[in-house]
Amino acid sequence: xxxxxxxxxSGSAVSxxxxxxxxxxxxxxxxxxxxxxxxxxxxxxxxxxxTELIGASQTMxxxxxxxxxxxxVRVSTVxxxxxxxxxxxxxxxxxxxxxxxxxxxxxxxxxxxVNMIAASRAYQNNVEVMxxxxxxxxxxxxxxx
Amino acid sequence: xxxxxxxxxxxxxxxxxxxxxSERQRVLASNIANADTPGYVARDMDFxxxxxxxxxxGTLNAGAPDGAAMSLTIARPVASHVGHMGLTxxxxxSTLAYALASQNSIxxxxxxxxxxxxxxxxxxVRYEAALRFINGSVRTMLDAxxxxxx
Numbered sequence: 001x002x003x004x005x006x007x008x009x010s011g012s013a014v015s016x017x018x019x020x021x022x023x024x025x026x027x028x029x030x031x032x033x034x035x036x037x038x039x040x041x042x043x044x045x046x047x048x049x050x051t052e053l054i055g056a057s058q059t060m061x062x063x064x065x066x067x068x069x070x071x072x073v074r075v076s077t078v079x080x081x082x083x084x085x086x087x088x089x090x091x092x093x094x095x096x097x098x099x100x101x102x103x104x105x106x107x108x109x110x111x112x113x114v115n116m117i118a119a120s121r122a123y124q125n126n127v128e129v130m131x132x133x134x135x136x137x138x139x140x141x142x143x144x145x
Numbered sequence: 146x147x148x149x150x151x152x153x154x155x156x157x158x159x160x161x162x163x164x165x166x167s168e169r170q171r172v173l174a175s176n177i178a179n180a181d182t183p184g185y186v187a188r189d190m191d192f193x194x195x196x197x198x199x200x201x202x203g204t205l206n207a208g209a210p211d212g213a214a215m216s217l218t219i220a221r222p223v224a225s226h227v228g229h230m231g232l233t234x235x236x237x238x239s240t241l242a243y244a245l246a247s248q249n250s251i252x253x254x255x256x257x258x259x260x261x262x263x264x265x266x267x268x269x270v271r272y273e274a275a276l277r278f279i280n281g282s283v284r285t286m287l288d289a290x291x292x293x294x295x
Binding site (some may be wrong): 001003005006009010012013019020021032048049050051070071073089118125126128129133136139141143144 | 163164167168170171174175176177178179180181182183185189258262265266271272273276280283284
């Protein structure tokens with residue numbers, strides 16, 4: 001029955017959004033890390049979402065869906081932002097290079113906060129979808145009683 | 146020789162409406178789940194058209210061993226469709242339309258979260274309404290066949 005698949009669809013969305021939140025947390029934690037001796041600072045990461053069909057066609061003999069009517073989400077890749085990190089002139093810093101510049105990470109804290117708000121909103125919406133589907137199914141179970 | 150109408154014939158319309166409502170619920174859940182996916186286009190079902198289509202053929206294939214025997218009084222036997230418009234809701238899927246994009250977005254995602262949530266809430270209430278109607282019909286039928294002792 002179609003309603004049961006809603007748990008799979010919204011479940012996948014909830015999991016994808018929580019991965020996104022994890023990535024945001026990693027980025028925010030590393031806002032002020034500096035480049036190590038190898039010269040590589042922390043690069044901000046982003047998740048890329050992709051539509052994924054949930055569950056194979058379960059109706060016997062039904063034609064395959066030409067359109068994704070049970071479209072869940074998954075994280076296809078975690079991309080790194082390759083733009084150069086923030087360079088600050090501070091010769092007294094222990095990690096300063098020969099010219100006295102320190103390279104910090106390229107994380108933009110404001111962007112990450114916006115990302116976090118968007119991810120948590122999407123998470124809440126999908127949890128609401130799941131609980132509505134659950135209460136409707138429970139009412140369906142009580143049909144006739 | 147015409148088959149006598151089944152006892153559950155009065156329930157067929159509401160039962161089909163219930164199946165289509167749950168189908169639409171699933172489409173809306175897919176939209177909400179993909180609100181952040183780049184390139185995703187929001188879909189929706191034209192519910193009244195789908196219901197009209199499903200009840201026009203006049204039969205509800207509730208897992209009968211041979212669908213051909215289920216012809217009803219309002220039957221317009223379109224044989225090729227009898228298996229298609231079953232309880233699996235297969236008819237609804239092929240008639241999915243595109244939801245109009247309200248705002249352009251750089252990542253070509255066309256899901257309008259507010260509209261999806263409102264439509265989802267609306268659809269939930271109508272699903273419950275269909276459940277109530279079915280319940281009412283079932284109770285009426287049970288009342289009619291119950292022995293009433295004077």
